[in-house]
Amino acid sequence: MKTAEIARRFLAFFENNGHTVVPSASLVAEDPTLLLVNAGMVPFKPYFLGERTAPYDRAATAQKCVRTVDIDEVGKTARHASFFQMLGNFSFGDYFKERAIPLAWQLVTDPVEEGGFGFDPEKLWVTVYTEDGEAEAIWRDQVGVPPERIQRRGMADNFWSMGVAGPCGPDSEIYYDRGPEYGREGGPDADEDRYIELWNLVFMQWERGPKGDTDILGDLPRKNIDTGMGLERMAAILQGVDNIYETDTLGAILHRAAELTGTAYGDAEETDVSLRVVADHVRTATMLVSDGVKPGNEKRGYVLRRILRRTVRNLRLLSGDDSFYLHELTRTAINAMGEIYSELETNAEMIHSVIDAEEKNFADTLRSGTSLFQRAAERTRAAGSTVFSGADAFQLHDTYGFPIDLTLEMAREQGLSVDEDTFQSLMQRQRDAAKRDAEAKKLGNADPGVYSKLLEGAGTTEFLGYTDHESESRVLGLLVEGQSVPAAREGQQVELVLNRTPFYAESGGQLADKGTIAVDGRGVVDVEDVQRPVADLSVHRGTVRSGEVALDDRVHAAIDSQRREAVSRSHSATHLIHSALRNALGPSAGQAGSENQPGKLRFDFTANKALGTTELAEVEDEVNTVLSGDVQVRDFTTSLDEALSMGALAMFGEKYGDQVRVVEMSDYSRELCGGTHVGATGQLGVVKLLGESSVGSGVRRVEAAVGIDAFRRLSKESLLVGQLSEQLKTPREELPERIDAMVARLRNAEKEVERLRAEQVLQAAGQLAHSARECGPARLVTHRAQDGTTADDLRKLALDVRGRLGTDQPVVICVTAVANGRPLVVVAVNKAAQEHALKAGELVGIAARALGGGGGGKPDVAQGGGSDPEAVDTAMRAVERHVADTQ
Incomplete structure (x- = not known):
C-alpha cells in the first residue's frame, strides 16, 4: 500500500x-x-x-x-x-x-x-x-x-x-x-x-x-x-x-541518489549511511523550502542550511567528485511527495531555485573552508598541540558554513582531535541568544500563554486602519513586565489590548504604526510598536507619557498619519517592484521578504544571479512609468480559490485563510496582502532603486527610496555629479569615461610603486646573505624590512636569502615588517635545518606569539602575524634564542 x-x-x-x-x-x-x-x-x-x-x-x-x-x-x-x-x-x-x-x-x-x-x-x-x-x-x-x-x-x-x-x-x-x-x-x-x-x-x-x-x-x-x-x-x-528508507517515498530518493553517484544500497555500511542521509535530508529540505524557509545563518534558515550542506557533503563522499546532484534529487522528492502535498508541484520552480543556489554556494564554501581548515591545523601543530581549537571549529561552522562533522573527519585524517566541548558550548551560546532574540520581538516580556488568555477572555481586536486613522476604543488588557495589571502610571512600559484599533500591527514586511492612546483628561500612552503575538490580537507597546491608564478605560487611539502614509507608499512600491522584477526575470522571481519603512524599502526576491546595471535601470523605469499613469489601487476580499484563479500572487510560504484580501493596481499588479496602500500610484511620486545585493543562497535584495526621500536622493546625486563635472572640467555625459581613465592611471601607478618597492626589498637579499651569523647549529639571518612591505614580498625575500646560503649547513631566515599597523613575520629554513628539528612552522609560532598573534605553515616556510608592532625586535630575538638553544 x-x-x-x-x-x-x-x-x-x-x-x-x-x-x-x-x-x-x-x-x-x-x-x-x-x-x-x-x-x-x-x-x-x-x-x-x-x-x-x-x-x-x-x-x-x-x-x-x-x-x-x-x-x-x-x-x-x-x-x-x-x-x-x-x-x-x-x-x-x-x-x-x-x-x-x-x-x-x-x-x-x-x-x-x-x-x-x-x-x-x-x-x-x-x-x-x-x-x-x-x-x-x-x-x-x-x-x-x-x-x-x-x-x-x-x-x-x-x-x-x-x-x-x-x-x-x-x-x-x-x-x-x-x-x-x-x-x-x-x-x-x-x-x-x-x-x-x-x-x-x-x-x-x-x-x-x-x-x-x-x-x-x-x-x-x-x-x-x-x-x-x-x-x-x-x-x-x-x-x-x-x-522507512525502503518505502516508496524515501526509497525513490535513496535509489536515485545511488544511481547518480554510482553506488548501491546494501553493499557497505558506510555507503548506506550516506545514502540514508541524502534521502532523508533531500526530502526534508524540499518540504521546508516549500513552506517558505530559506537557507540562512540563524533559526529555521540555519536548520535548512545545515541539512542541505550535510546532503552535499555525503553526496561528495559517495561520488568522489564535485558534480551537482541536488536538482535531480529534489525533482525525485517532489514526485514522491506530490501525491500527498500538491503544493510541491506548484512551488517546484521556487524549490529548485533555492536548493540549487545553496548547493552551488556550498561548493564554494567547501573550497574556501578546506583552505581555512588547513591553515588552522597548521597553527595547531606549530603550537605543539594535537587538539584542533573548538573556537576555530566554531568559526568554520558559523561564519563559513563548514560542517562540524567535516571538521572532525579532516582533523582525524591529520592526526588531530577537536575540542568538541568548546565547540558545543559556543553553539549553545549562539542558540540561546537566537532564541531570546526571536521571542523578544513577538512576546516582549510576557509568556505566550498570557496573550492566548487575553484573546480567550477579551476576544479579537477589530482593525479599523484601512479607513480610519483614529478611533474610540476600550482597554481590554493591560500588561506591565509581562504581568496583567489593573492600571499603569507615568513612566511605565506598558502593553495594551484594545477592542478596536486604527494601529497596524507589524506584518507582511510593513512596520507597525506609531501614535498615541489617550485617556480623556487622565493620561497619554506613546505607542512605539504594535505586534500580534497570537493571531487576531493586536498588542500596543509603549510608555505612559503622563497620568495613568487602566483596564476598561475609554480611550482615543490615533496613529501618526504622516508616518503611515509614508509607509503605505513604500508598501505599494514593493508591489510594483515585484511585478517589474517578474517581468524582467520571469515568474521564478518570487518575493522572499520585505520591509516597508517611511520613505524607503527593501525587497527580497529569488534569483540565481545578480541583476546588472541595465536590468536595474529597466526595472526602475518600468515602475516609474506605472506611477506616471496614476493607476488606481483597489482592495477587496474574496475566497482564496477565487483570488488565485484571478492570478493574484501569494507570498511563498505564507499561510492564508479561506477569505483573503487582494490588492490590485489595474492588471499590472495583483497580490494577496493585508497591508495598507495608497489610493493611486501617482501618490508615490517617484521610486529610486538604490542598489542590489545578495542576502543568501538564491535570494537577492533591492533597496529603494520612495516619494520625497527619492526626490532628495536624486537631488543630492545631481548636485554631486555637478560638482564632479566642475572639478574635472568635463561635461556630465562624459564623466564615466573620464573617471575610468583616471582610475586606470591610478591603478597602473600603484602597480609601478608596488614593483619598485618589491625590487627594493629583494635588492637587500645579497647583503642579508652576507650578514648571516652562526647561531647554535645554524646560520641565522634576522631582518626587519621597511614598513609597508607585504607578506608576499617578505616571503620572496626569505626564500631568496635562503637560496643564496646553500644547502650544506642548516640555515634559518627570519624576516619581519609592519604593514597597515600590523606586524608580519616569515620564517624559512632549509632541509639541513629541519634535520636539526628547526621547523619553520614552530619558529614562526614563537615569533607570532611574541607579536600577540599566531601563524603557521609548512616545515620549510611559514608566516604569521600579530597585533603589537612594537614587539618586532622581541619576536626576532625569541627566534634567535630558540635556534641558539637547539642542539
Whole structure:
C-alpha cells in the first residue's frame, strides 16, 4: 500500500466517523517557542492548553513534522529521520477512551477492501499505563484483545505530558508482531525490534503541575484524545520492508541518489549511511523550502542550511567528485511527495531555485573552508598541540558554513582531535541568544500563554486602519513586565489590548504604526510598536507619557498619519517592484521578504544571479512609468480559490485563510496582502532603486527610496555629479569615461610603486646573505624590512636569502615588517635545518606569539602575524634564542 494511500485511507475513515479533516499546518510553527512543528499535536496545542476554543469537537490530520534534535543520528540507524508525517485523530472534550480505542482497532484490523489496513488481530499487541485499568478493560472486554497480549508498562513508556504544566495522562499503544525472525517472543516488553509500535493513543485526563509528571493536580474539566500514527513506519510495515528508507517515498530518493553517484544500497555500511542521509535530508529540505524557509545563518534558515550542506557533503563522499546532484534529487522528492502535498508541484520552480543556489554556494564554501581548515591545523601543530581549537571549529561552522562533522573527519585524517566541548558550548551560546532574540520581538516580556488568555477572555481586536486613522476604543488588557495589571502610571512600559484599533500591527514586511492612546483628561500612552503575538490580537507597546491608564478605560487611539502614509507608499512600491522584477526575470522571481519603512524599502526576491546595471535601470523605469499613469489601487476580499484563479500572487510560504484580501493596481499588479496602500500610484511620486545585493543562497535584495526621500536622493546625486563635472572640467555625459581613465592611471601607478618597492626589498637579499651569523647549529639571518612591505614580498625575500646560503649547513631566515599597523613575520629554513628539528612552522609560532598573534605553515616556510608592532625586535630575538638553544 503506497504511503499516499495510507494517509488517504486514515483521513477518510475518521471523516466517515464524524471528524473534521484539517489540512497539515505549515512546518513553520505558530508557537513562538518552537522553530518548526515537531509533533502532530502542535497545531492543536492552544486547544489542549485551554488558551483557545477549538472550532470543532473532533479532528483528523496528516501533519508534516521536522525534528532536528537527532539530526546527527540520521543515516546511522534505519529509523531516525528529520522529516516525518504523523497521522492523528483528536477529540476536544467530545469522546474519550471508550470511543478512541474501538475506532483505532477497527481501522487497523478492518479488511483493506472495507477501508481498513487489514492487520491480522492475532499479530497485534497492546500496552497500557500500569495504573490504567480502565483502558485495559476496554481492550479486553469491549475490543476482545486476549489478556496475554495486553501488557502494563510504567510512566517512562506509557505516560504523556507536554513538558510544561497543563494536560497529561496515560497512553496506550498498538504493536505489530513481525515474527520470530526479528527477535524474541514475549511482546513489546521483551523486544521492540520484533514488536513494532503502530499507534499511540494519548488520554489527556489530568492536569499536571510545574514539578513534573508525578505532580498531578487533579482531573481536567474536559478530557481529550490525541493519537499519533507514524506514516513512514506504517508504510514500512504495509509495504513489507525492513525500514522507512525502503518505502516508496524515501526509497525513490535513496535509489536515485545511488544511481547518480554510482553506488548501491546494501553493499557497505558506510555507503548506506550516506545514502540514508541524502534521502532523508533531500526530502526534508524540499518540504521546508516549500513552506517558505530559506537557507540562512540563524533559526529555521540555519536548520535548512545545515541539512542541505550535510546532503552535499555525503553526496561528495559517495561520488568522489564535485558534480551537482541536488536538482535531480529534489525533482525525485517532489514526485514522491506530490501525491500527498500538491503544493510541491506548484512551488517546484521556487524549490529548485533555492536548493540549487545553496548547493552551488556550498561548493564554494567547501573550497574556501578546506583552505581555512588547513591553515588552522597548521597553527595547531606549530603550537605543539594535537587538539584542533573548538573556537576555530566554531568559526568554520558559523561564519563559513563548514560542517562540524567535516571538521572532525579532516582533523582525524591529520592526526588531530577537536575540542568538541568548546565547540558545543559556543553553539549553545549562539542558540540561546537566537532564541531570546526571536521571542523578544513577538512576546516582549510576557509568556505566550498570557496573550492566548487575553484573546480567550477579551476576544479579537477589530482593525479599523484601512479607513480610519483614529478611533474610540476600550482597554481590554493591560500588561506591565509581562504581568496583567489593573492600571499603569507615568513612566511605565506598558502593553495594551484594545477592542478596536486604527494601529497596524507589524506584518507582511510593513512596520507597525506609531501614535498615541489617550485617556480623556487622565493620561497619554506613546505607542512605539504594535505586534500580534497570537493571531487576531493586536498588542500596543509603549510608555505612559503622563497620568495613568487602566483596564476598561475609554480611550482615543490615533496613529501618526504622516508616518503611515509614508509607509503605505513604500508598501505599494514593493508591489510594483515585484511585478517589474517578474517581468524582467520571469515568474521564478518570487518575493522572499520585505520591509516597508517611511520613505524607503527593501525587497527580497529569488534569483540565481545578480541583476546588472541595465536590468536595474529597466526595472526602475518600468515602475516609474506605472506611477506616471496614476493607476488606481483597489482592495477587496474574496475566497482564496477565487483570488488565485484571478492570478493574484501569494507570498511563498505564507499561510492564508479561506477569505483573503487582494490588492490590485489595474492588471499590472495583483497580490494577496493585508497591508495598507495608497489610493493611486501617482501618490508615490517617484521610486529610486538604490542598489542590489545578495542576502543568501538564491535570494537577492533591492533597496529603494520612495516619494520625497527619492526626490532628495536624486537631488543630492545631481548636485554631486555637478560638482564632479566642475572639478574635472568635463561635461556630465562624459564623466564615466573620464573617471575610468583616471582610475586606470591610478591603478597602473600603484602597480609601478608596488614593483619598485618589491625590487627594493629583494635588492637587500645579497647583503642579508652576507650578514648571516652562526647561531647554535645554524646560520641565522634576522631582518626587519621597511614598513609597508607585504607578506608576499617578505616571503620572496626569505626564500631568496635562503637560496643564496646553500644547502650544506642548516640555515634559518627570519624576516619581519609592519604593514597597515600590523606586524608580519616569515620564517624559512632549509632541509639541513629541519634535520636539526628547526621547523619553520614552530619558529614562526614563537615569533607570532611574541607579536600577540599566531601563524603557521609548512616545515620549510611559514608566516604569521600579530597585533603589537612594537614587539618586532622581541619576536626576532625569541627566534634567535630558540635556534641558539637547539642542539
